[in-house]
Amino acid sequence: EVQLLESGGGLVQPGGSLRLSCAASGFTFSTYAMTWVRQAPGKGLEWVSVISAGDNSTYYADSVKGRFTISRDNSKNTLYLQMNSLRAEDTAVYYCAKERQQKTSTLDYWGQGTLVTVSS
């Protein structure tokens, strides 16, 4: 059974940093691309970033480019999202999700999410 378990969310002040983790199990983590998606309170889903399998290519939404960094540790079956220079508009539930293929395609499994609140 595929499981994705996010952690690391919490309350942080504007300008601060946070690192999210997503522990994966139930599939061969190293062979699939992985994605972060966020959802602001009462809003829809917003894609944040993706990392491919194999060459570890990374891509970001314009709203987070230069501030967020996605990475993966295949030896630990874990996906990360380093978030710097956080803003109030980054407040959201952050979901990690598994892609169907080695590179971006469609998502087929989601984690339960972790809440990030940016506020003073």
Next chain:
Amino acid sequence: QPVLTQSSSASASLGSSVKLTCTLSSGHSSYIIAWHQQQSGKAPRYLMKLESSGSYNKGSGVPDRFSGSSSGADRYLTISNLQSEDEADYYCETWDSNTVKVFGTGTKVTVL
């Protein structure tokens, strides 16, 4: 990059059917999409991958009353024999060759 357009809401009676539409922007009518369901307060759940041909591939445990179809730039999700647990937000998703992923704005389904 593609844009996905969804109606904001839909409603139908318990036991009836509802058909949701996700429309791809001009020039992207051949794109594959996915449908996801998000019940209130829960994480999204993958329902199916849907191709331009109308062929679809459902996720594990998705009931038979969920089906997909396509016509031109439109991608449909039909829920038959509507149940109370089907009350949720439904999002479509796609991606493009530049690896940007896009979500529709979501359709809120109410079961009357």
